[in-house]
Amino acid sequence: MQAPERPSSARLVLPHAGDPDSQRRTPEWKWQLAHAVRSARELGEHLELSDAERAGAERAEREGFPLAITPYYLSLVDGRDPSCPIRRQVVPHVAERETTRGDLVDPLGEVAHEVAPDLVQRYPDRALVLATDRCAVYCRFCTRSRMVGGGSGTRSLEHLSAAFEWLAGHPEVRDVIVSGGDPLTLATDRLVAVIERLRQVESIETIRLATRVPVVLPHRITPELLSALAPFHPLWVMTHFNHPKELTPLARAGLERLANAGFPVMNQSVLLRGVNDDAAVLAELFRGLTRCRARPYYLLQADPAKGTGHLRTPIGAGIAIMEQLWGRLSGIALPKLVVDTPGGFGKVPIGPDYVIERRPGVTRFRTPRGVEVEYFDPAAE
Numbered sequence: 001m002q003a004p005e006r007p008s009s010a011r012l013v014l015p016h017a018g019d020p021d022s023q024r025r026t027p028e029w030k031w032q033l034a035h036a037v038r039s040a041r042e043l044g045e046h047l048e049l050s051d052a053e054r055a056g057a058e059r060a061e062r063e064g065f066p067l068a069i070t071p072y073y074l075s076l077v078d079g080r081d082p083s084c085p086i087r088r089q090v091v092p093h094v095a096e097r098e099t100t101r102g103d104l105v106d107p108l109g110e111v112a113h114e115v116a117p118d119l120v121q122r123y124p125d126r127a128l129v130l131a132t133d134r135c136a137v138y139c140r141f142c143t144r145s146r147m148v149g150g151g152s153g154t155r156s157l158e159h160l161s162a163a164f165e166w167l168a169g170h171p172e173v174r175d176v177i178v179s180g181g182d183p184l185t186l187a188t189d190r191l192v193a194v195i196e197r198l199r200q201v202e203s204i205e206t207i208r209l210a211t212r213v214p215v216v217l218p219h220r221i222t223p224e225l226l227s228a229l230a231p232f233h234p235l236w237v238m239t240h241f242n243h244p245k246e247l248t249p250l251a252r253a254g255l256e257r258l259a260n261a262g263f264p265v266m267n268q269s270v271l272l273r274g275v276n277d278d279a280a281v282l283a284e285l286f287r288g289l290t291r292c293r294a295r296p297y298y299l300l301q302a303d304p305a306k307g308t309g310h311l312r313t314p315i316g317a318g319i320a321i322m323e324q325l326w327g328r329l330s331g332i333a334l335p336k337l338v339v340d341t342p343g344g345f346g347k348v349p350i351g352p353d354y355v356i357e358r359r360p361g362v363t364r365f366r367t368p369r370g371v372e373v374e375y376f377d378p379a380a381e
C-alpha cells in the first residue's frame with residue numbers, strides 16, 4: 001500500500017495518530033470517509049473561504065445538496081485561491097442558489113425513464129442501476145443532485161429486487177452501469193452482492209462501475225476489492241478525472257492497479273468553467289490518463305442541473321477546444337465531446353465540422369493541417 005496522503009494542515013489531527021494498530025483496524029479509505037469535511041465550520045478551518053463560498057457552504061449544510069470532501073481530495077485544494085480548479089469542483093458557492101435559463105432539477109429525465117425503482121433505461125441495450133445515494137465527495141456540478149446525498153443511503157437488495165427482475169425480463173439489455181451515488185463507497189461485500197445478482201442475469205454481458213472514487217479516494221482501490229471483483233469480469237470502470245492535478249501519484253497508482261487487475265478503464269470528464277475549459281489543461285489531462293492506461297472516453301458538456309450555471313460553458317467553448325485538440329492529440333487520448341440532451345433523449349456527439357461542401361458524389365473537407373481536399377464517391381453500379 002502507498003503511504004497515505006493526508007492534508008499537511010496541522011489542524012487535521014489524526015484521531016489514531018500514534019496508535020500502531022489503528023491502520024490494521026480501520027482501512028485508510030474508511031478513515032477518509034469517516035473524516036470527510038461536511039460543515040462550513042470545518043471547511044473554514046482548512047481553507048480561507050471567500051464570503052460567497054462561506055454562504056454556499058452554510059447553505060449546503062442546511063438544505064438540499066450536501067457538502068462532503070475527503071481529507072485526501074481537500075489536500076489537493078489551494079487553501080488561499082478560490083479560483084483553484086479542484087476547489088471550484090467541491091467547495092459550494094452561493095451561486096448554487098441561482099437558477100439559469102434551461103436549468104432542470106432532473107436534467108436527464110431520469111425519473112421519467114425509471115423502469116423499476118432505481119433502474120433507469122434510456123437506450124434499448126443499456127440500463128443504469130442507482131445502488132446508493134452516497135458519494136465520497138459531492139461535486140458541485142452533480143447531475144443527480146436531486147437525489148444524491150439525500151439520506152436514503154445504500155439501496156437494499158430487497159429494494160433493488162424489482163430492478164433485477166426487470167433486467168431478467170429484458171434480455172435486450174446487455175450492458176448495465178452501476179452508479180449512484182458512487183458504488184465504490186459501498187462495503188465490498190455489498191457491492192459484490194449487487195454484481196453477483198446482476199451476473200445471474202445471463203443476458204447481461206458487460207457491467208460498468210461508474211465511480212469518482214479513483215479521483216477522490218484512490219485508497220479504496222485495495223487488493224481486497226480487486227480480488228473480490230475479479231470473478232465478475234468483464235467489468236469496466238468508468239472514472240471521472242477532470243483536471244491533471246487530480247492525477248497524483250496515489251491516483252495514478254490506483255489506475256495502475258485497476259488496469260493490472262484486468263479492468264478496462266474509461267474516463268468521462270465534464271467540461272467546467274474555470275476548471276478545465278482550456279485546451280492545454282485538457283491535453284495534459286488526456287495524455288496523463290492515457291499513460292495510466294485510462295482511455296479518455298467522453299468529454300461531457302455539463303448537464304443543466306439546477307444551480308450549476310456558474311460552472312457551465314457555452315456549447316461553442318467545447319467545440320473550439322476540440323478544434324484545437326483534433327489532429328494534435330493522439331487518437332487514443334482524444335475523447336468524444338458529447339451533450340447528454342436535456343430531458344433524457346440520449347447523448348449526441350458535437351464537434352468542429354470538417355465538411356465544407358457536399359455536392360452529388362463529391363465532398364469537400366478542410367483538414368487539421370489547413371489543406372482542403374475532395375473525396376469522390378465511387379461510381380454508382
Ligand SMILES: *Cc1c(COP(=O)(O)O)cnc(C)c1O
Pocket residue numbers: 108120121122123126127128177347
Ligand atoms: C450515459 C448513459 C448510458 C451510457 O451511455 P454510453 O454512450 O453507452 O456510454 C446509459 N444509460 C444512461 C441512462 C446514461 O445516462
